[in-house]
Amino acid sequence: MEVGRLPISASQRGKLIRAGYTTLSSLSSLSPSDLARELNVTNSEALEILKVASLNSRLDRTDGGHAIFNGAQTAWDMLHEEQLLRRITTSCADLDNILGGGINCKEVTEIGGVPGIGKTQLGIQLAVNVQIPVDLGGLGGKAVYIDTEGSFMVERALQIAEASVLDMVEYNDLLRKEHRKCQVNLKPNDLLESIYYFRICSYTEQMAVISYLDKFISAHKDVKIVIVDSVTFHFRQDFEDLALRTRLLSGMALKLMNLAKTYNLAVVIFNQVTTKYMEGSFQLALALGDSWSHSCTNRVILYWNGDDRYAFIDKSPSLRSASAPFSVTGKGIRNSASNHKRIKLM
Template sequence: MSNNKEKIENDNEHDNIDQSLIDELLKIKGVGESIAIKLIEANYPTIESIASATILQLNKNADIGEKTAAKIIGNAQEMINISFIDAQQLLEIREDMKRFTTGVEELDKLIGGGVETQSIIEVYGEFRTGKTQVAHQLCVTVQMSEGDGGLDASAIYMDCEGTFRPERIRDMAETFKLDPQLVLKNVQYIRIYNSDHLNVALEKIPQVIMEHNIKLIVVDSIMTHLRSEYIGRGTLSSRQQKLNTFLRKLHKVAEDFSLTVFLTNQVQTDPGVRWGNPTKPIGGNIMAHGSTYRLYLRKASGNKRVAKLVDSPCLPEGEAIFAITEKGIENA
């Protein structure tokens, strides 16, 4: 009797899976319905996600034998036609890449015309420099229509510091003449309590993206828990490996779903610097190499802030000034 009850419960769980996702995976040679369900539940809902997975990942996460996993991955790779392209083709692809506005004209110019999709943007600075304010505003501007500079999409906010405020989202929505209630419903929020919690949440992101048309993921702040959980030089290697895992997962969803990952980061003072700015971001080379764009925010006079583009694969260094007001972040 208990076995029948367990089977019914399992069937009910599978009923929650979108049949179109199952049908898509059934196109892969060697994938039956039971394996398709396993893959979807393990957050491999597309042919592309399976093609870019490793045998070990499918074996561990989806409980699929190594030989079967190897065949499935190989067949998925054949289906998506993995091949080289020339730089001209890549240029054409990048020219079609979508961007959305920050709501600040000078800030948009600094980063090449707006927030780029398929990228990770890291913003670091001392407290009260506007990192979280920018993150809040992007959750609003990404929802604007494409004609107004948005992507007509939704956002995920992963709050590691407990600083997310829906009231702020509401006020910013009113500034851009959007329906505050609708804007709030289009921000998927999760409070993150430790680095393991963040890791689990990142595993669940693909399903949330497909359900809610997500084009922006905010992690505020990426180093908060790693900084407090891994103390001393003896734990540095483990901390950096975990950070690298986070960044690899975020890069993958950014590219697979053509969205933007926006990371805020904390800073520390380098006691060895006698001249110049001793402030530097946490995370070392792993963080530096993992970010597509790096912005350093610092305080100016009054409510003004200075954003400096520190690193970009295609843009020169530069600065932009913006203001933080009750309406949001605005042109200074």
């Protein structure tokens, strides 16, 4: 008998059982005044009993349930949750395809490539696309853009935002044909208003901002993506002590990962490429060294193939390695125009 275990006085317990309340669940939906009438006790006494009962039933559930720690989940629950998560589209269907639908929330995705390949363009595109309303299959969130290189240009962001609004209106018209009505009220300028922009001029500032993000995002819960463009620049300047650099970087990576998990948002960080001496020849590799390569969930490398830009999934726990072409157009990131042999699976 559950009621028998409640830390209340014996007379109260007796009254409860006499009135027919033996289980905690039978008490859960009762109002204090009802209980007071049935047990013939004062209102405050009834309230006290209900408080104790609800406290105990909560403790009960965590003991008896499948979770051992508060907040632990089974893989089944997590899979379920992940299927419900929305992804942030890159506006390039081929790229979305190999990414499993777009950039994932709760994950840190690192994107690297040579200068001029379109890293910043992809960053701006994602900062705009995260704002696509929920009705249109987006996240309807806001973006934090941390610019370390000074490459973010408002006019370009506006161009991409304008193209994105046009696409949304078009898509909305298609939806409306299927009798689902919703209005696109977004204006390109609103899209820019929803990008929180940090300009960073040294690595200390970078560390400070990333530590501050926790506070910032808890005040701005609608932030759904954090973009760091690029994580590398200031860490290639004056580090004589490479061990210190590695410590700072992995600390930063941990913070970013925590942000992604805690606030259910996507973290996208851009990296530069450098040359690495391997097996007698110089190879291209992402900068910041080997230990850094552990700190991201996914790793995407952008590269040139002939005159086309390609993206390649270099590392991912859930995606197969594949490559897909994309192009940078006036409207932003789009499908590659030359559409022969689109996706190559390895």
